[in-house]
Amino acid sequence: MVFSSITFLFYFLPIVLLIYYIVPNKFKNLVLLIASFGFYFYGEPIYVLLMAFSIISTYIFGRLIDKAEDKKQAKSYLILAIIISIGLLVYFKYTDFIIQNINLWLANKIDLIHVILPIGISFYTFQMVSYLVDVYRGEAKVQKNILKLATYVSLFPQLIAGPIVRYTTIEEQLEKREYTVENFSLGVRRFVLGLGKKVLIANVLGEVVNVFLASSEKSVLFYWIYAIAAMLQIYFDFSGYSDMAIGLGKMFGFEFLENFNYPYIATSITDFWRRWHISLSSWFRDYVYIPLGGNRVSKLKWIRNIMIVWFLTGLWHGAAWNFIMWGVYFGILLILEKAFLSKYIQKLPKVVNIILTNFIVMISFIIFNGNGINQILENIGGLFGVKNIPLVSTESIYYFKSYLIVIILAIIGATPIFKKIATSTKIEKIINLIEPIYLICILIICTSYIIDGSFNPFLYFRF
């Protein structure tokens, strides 16, 4: 079930909210647990068992690590638990990819297993690993109540597309949450704005991306429209989802950490990755990069560490070479930036840095969305008019005109301008007056777009 669906908005959510607020506090976690399993079962009926198995395994190993007689024993339990968790992820997500790549070298091909990726497995696996490592490190207290651990892992707002909520973030909230009208209202605002980002911006930009991909009348203008629209689409899609998750969390009394912080105003790639999918990059930092030694090692090892992290970050996004290329591309850029480019970057005007960073990121998403190296090179080359393609075509001019306002709105929306206005104390009175009105309007308009449009799943579901 996606958040931007009628079944979620007008059936699941009101019913769950109603029951949640009627039952006494001691049953609230149970309500969430049942609702979350129902939510997952609805989309992944069989794989709900896989998730349950993972939870039980994590619970048991968490207890074992906690009770271990010494560090060594605890470490063995941790390694075993991670092998099981990551093993399942590898099996369900990467087996066919691995076989395909082995087959390139074999005369007798191995058959593919054609296993379907369980939705959200990449997200909840990482959550469980973070929990186990934190327990091992003594940073989190072991959870002795399996229902609470299950509630944490399966919590439907963040289950299938993140953010990757750390156990330590909501450890206390699992025991005790505060409910205020203000928090609920903030949750509603966050959720509705996220819904608007997804339905009114990302989906609409997705249409022009699809038109481009299907078109045989490519022109330089069309390649640029595609590159910019695709870059904005993925941001609005994914950050919209995170907003909805954070908003829903608030409605149920949880405080999740931010996952995005206006990545398209970043002034360098290092800055970009502090602002983009924060829960994933900080996961890799804390559970891979730092354990490998981080930057407190020799230069060669440091380069190795960065490349490992970015190879894995790419691979995490999907079992395909374009994702790996995407990760490695960022790895190389980060090394260059940290090694010597940052000196020069600092001397350039901020605007130039923002434009350069966005250009690099735009190219990265062409790689990310590319279907094979040829298409990637074609889509990058098209921006510069290689192969003598025309500058414009009738089709590209038409779609440029048709999507111009949406693209401009999206560009403005990717900056903190709206937020600055909405939180300005000078016009607080006006904001108080119009906020309920625009939220209701966005909700109704989103509903009308969902009713009119076809089924449109989130981009980040496949990861």
Place this chain on the structure above:
Amino acid sequence: MQGKIKNIIVVISFVAILSIGLLANIIAKDNEISTSERRKLAQFPKITVKKLLDGDVSEDLEKYAVDQFVGRDFFRGIKSYVSKYAFGQLDNNGLFIKHGAIYKIEYPLNKEYVEKVADKINDVYKKYLENMNVYYAIIPDKNYYLEDAHLKIDYKEIQNIIQNRIENIKYIDLLPELTIEDYYKTDTHWKQPNIRKVVSKIEKGMNLKDTSKVEYQEKELGDFYGVYYSQIGMKVKPDTLKYLTNDTIENCITYNYETKETGKVYDLNKYNTSTDKYDIFLSGATPIISIENPKANNNKELLLFRDSFGSSIAPLLIENYEKITLIDIRYISSDLLENYIEFNNQDVLFLYSGLVLNHNIFK
């Protein structure tokens, strides 16, 4: 204080909208069909254990929830207006309004589909029609007559593709015979009273008797909301449904090969009973239907391979023929035609609209 009130209003209105939506959707009766969208609506799915475990139920339920949402047409209207006026989008699901008329983008040209249509015509020709008088003509979609800034397919290219793949079939160029005024404002089709120029061009191209002097009475049935009207979800003034008739046409008898029923050329009941009022012309879509003209006695017959545009032009061609058989190979495989039709030196006309040529929908 003000902030507190705001928070209360936000929470109450959010919960109220979702709850009212929930209750209204539970209480409201489901509809079988949507008259405005002219289609069957998804019904509450049958839930079996197998479907549940396959994960099919969730998709079916979502379709059901979207299709049966209370006030569906109202919400679709909101979307149309927002996309046009707030986002300045030039079209909504490919539809747009220009000078009070609704258009649907028919773009780009699917060359391979046109090639398939040409190959199909060739197959039919080789199988049944060799040494007969065979012609083809193309009816452009109405975008063709809009000014140049719009996306439209190149009909010269369609003609070239077809010409290069078929032999012994003569082309009749209808493009200069139509204007934007000749199409309904809210529908894909042409207006029957406006296509006498087209009839003349066909008669000339096929060496038929000139019927431009034949008199018809123009009859008016009332408002006509075409297929685009229902799709776009915005308010546009309707067309008027008119048809041309005279004694010859009134005396003609139709025979539907599928239902085995006889009838009249104009099925006026359809104006009140059919969701598509254009069905008054020869009762709407069907695989094979013939019109017999008892007045003709000239032994001349026409086989008209056609789409829905053919239903309204066939009555105006009947002056020249004792019998016209309209064949729609979207609904019957051309391999089966010999079971129903005797091919013996009739005139043959393949008459297709760009809308059919650009989509691969032949059986």
